[in-house]
Amino acid sequence: MTTDQDLPMDGQPATAVFAAKGIDVTPIKDQGVIKVVKHQGVDKERPMIGDRVTVHYTGRLLSGKKFDCSRDRKEPFCFNVGKGQVLKAWDIGVLSMQRGEVCTLLCKPEYAYGAAGNPDKIPPSSPVVFEMELLKFEGEMLTDDGGILRRIKVKGDGYTNPNDGARVDVHLEGSCGGRLFDCRDVSFTVGEAEDKGVPYGVDRALDKMQKGECCLLYLKPKYGFGSEGKPEYKVGPDKDLVYEVTLKDFQRAKESWEMDLNEKLEMSLEVKRKGNQYFKAGRHYQAIIQYQRIVSWLEMECGTGIEQQKKIQDFLLTSHLNLALCFLRTKDFSQVVENCNKVIELDESNEKALYRRGEARLHRNEFSMAMADFQKVLQVNPSNRAAHAQISICQSKIKEHHEKDKKTYANMFQKFAEWDAKVCKLTVLGYIHSSVTKEENTKSNNTKC
């Protein structure tokens, strides 16, 4: 698709071409990255910072020698632009391209491989040339379900981000279907955006934002106002939302290692209360955040003296139990099991943990394991009626599955039994077993179990 007519074998003419036709795309105009456009883009859209871009590229030294090419791999190359994931020249160059554009970038070593170069491929302090084709770009997914998509309008500075418990000052503009419904300056604590009527999606996006950043967040209902909608903003149920968020300032909450144990215990009390509040209000995702903070603070602590140890243990126990319950509501069953396991590690016969783990396993169709858990519950507390009910459910599910299996395999066994190709079976087995016999006598019995 691309030709090498513009890049003769020696360096001189190449740089001359760039000098004649090229544009300096660096922000500080130091001639570090010069671009020559070969084919214009198909539309005027340019990618925004953080966008996931897909390109094809060929990298060459000034001599014309190729050192890297995505087409050789038969695979386009994907990355998030403007985030320092790639060479500086790329972050600058690709942001200047339009969708469908094909161009060449001449890059000074400071914007590419620097004084060190790259051991086998690139000599020290080498300028390099990249042929680029921008195939497509899309917003950056902040969650694996694609429920929060971000496109950055203005890049922030500094490298730190707000963490859970950080205090943030933001400017928000929320719209639905093109209609602006919320426009204000607001301050809140990360993890508790709910208290100020700010959706979960915005809350979760904050820990990926830099100070001064202005971005657009595209939220699916799960991360917006869900199936309830928000009557006071006249937003109906199950609506997609778009929020423009500017992170004006923030103060990070202390890291776990920056806090001493007493501080952590004090904070855990408050945080637990907050978590319980959210749970009662049905805000399970928010409750999860709070309980997880307690776990992250205390899971590595031992405390001095029996009293402290007991406090730590109590907090961890209740946090894990509550997390298990929350995850049952959000249907995140593997997380339920994980949290119940942690409780059972601390307290073998914890009725609630066993019960909840049983529930989760039942949902995952792990019927016999679920039944074992419910039976253990009855051992601990014989009068637990719910456990009795669950056991019946397990039993009937197991029976159901056995019936299904029987039907599937019935034919197979039938066929084998009717099969009169004894010689067929014989020869297969015979051939195989005879080759095993050869080494039977010489091997040792030393295998892992």
Next chain:
Amino acid sequence: MNEDQVNDIIQRWVRQQYSVPEDYQQFKSLGSTCLTECDSAQLLKFLQDEKNQTCSPDELLHSLLELIENIDPGAISETILALVPHLQTVLLRLEDRKSTYLGLALSALQKQLSRLPVPYSQQQEEDDEHGLCRCCNAMAAFTKPFVEEVKRKNGNYMTSSEDEELRTVLLKFCMRSLRDPLLEAELNRDRRSSLWLFATEIMVTLPAIQESLSELLFFNSLKKQTDNSQSKESRACLAYLLFVQLITIDSFPAVFSPVFVLQCNMEHINQLLSRYAESHLLKGLALYAKSLESVQDNSLPVSLLELKSFYSVPRVRQRESGLQLFQLFINKLDAEAKHKFFRCMLKTSNHAGVESYIVKNIRNQVDFSMQPGNANKWFLGEEFLSLLGLVLCLPQGAETDLLNTMDRIMESLNLLRYLLLRDKELRSTTDVWEELCRIKDEYLKMLRVCIGISRVHYSAELKALREDQKLKAKEARDAARSTRLVKSITVKHESNMSPEVQHQVLQSALVTFDLMESLIVRIKEITEEKNRLPQL
């Protein structure tokens, strides 16, 4: 044996789930009296003969799979080596459900393979006593035609679910191979052993089935469903093979920034360092060193330290190579990051050796910052005071165990002495200097008290030890002189050390206290000298 007897045995075998040892023996003897040499194509042809029409590849597969499930633990590699070519033939002949059966076969085979011990020395690998290396080669050969099939279909836009399933099955095979046996294996670029070649096969297969290495290694964090610990182990091994052993590095994109590569690799390094298995640890340390080397000195920003993967890694066991690596990492941090890292280490390491190492680094940084053009607030101004406060403190006040914290205290006194000798630069910010002196005075006061207490305690111990020795010697002499049995009263020893060793330890403790005291005295002298000199 006649036909009826044979039929009988087969029917019995078919009805049971597992072969019973006696049956196994019988089949073996039957087998050796039947066909001895027969290549698989001929075999299959014979089986599909009109007389034997009911024997379909499906059913043959079932019996082969069953054989794999029930392999005699003593004959794992032989059985696998014998079965695999047949399996391949049968699978290639299947019309539909090929991928499903391939998946079942690979799963069953790998399960058996994982029971074989992995060789960990060159000699062991060459001997291949348990056949793991041969089996790995056989597995690679086994999967080849299926990989080729996927490659052929790669250009098409329309892929059927069958094609997708084939890709998934092969991906699963690769990932499992990475974590077992490759993660345990000892690999060396200079010695292209069987396991090295197997690793190369896996690394080549992944892009062939359109699994991008960069996606797997760098952009996998969002894919929650594959983010379990097994997948993490596989990807950590992949990172090691690519970046340390340089397998297929030529076709890996060369456009990632070194800091980004380091950041992504921290997850893999953490994974490798989280287990105590030697094979994992060595790989983790090697990957860490390699990733750090390509980063420019003094370039890593403080925000990187806030990533969980970064501040949990320093809890690396401090082995020799670990210490070198530790310093390499410190060298790559910029001034603010160093400051934060030192604070973190002083607060959390609880290890006097590590702390003393950090204090030494702090001194080097102050020295560096004093050189023209290097001034920064992290090691010269107010921010430095917060760090100093952490260095010049006794965690348990006057009751601090000086022996355990000796390394750190000596370094801290050295740092103090250094600062006082270079007071000119520091005095230029008068607030800083005053505060520094205050911290110093409080520290030294507390330290002197502590030394006093410790000295009293250890002197008493030493005296008691000597008394005890004298008593013992006297009793021995008495016992030697008289024929009566003497009941010896021994003083309870609090440790497992012999009295001689205890004596040595106590003596050297007292010497250490003397050393500390003399340093403190020297510091006081310098302070007085400086105070007497006119301010410039």
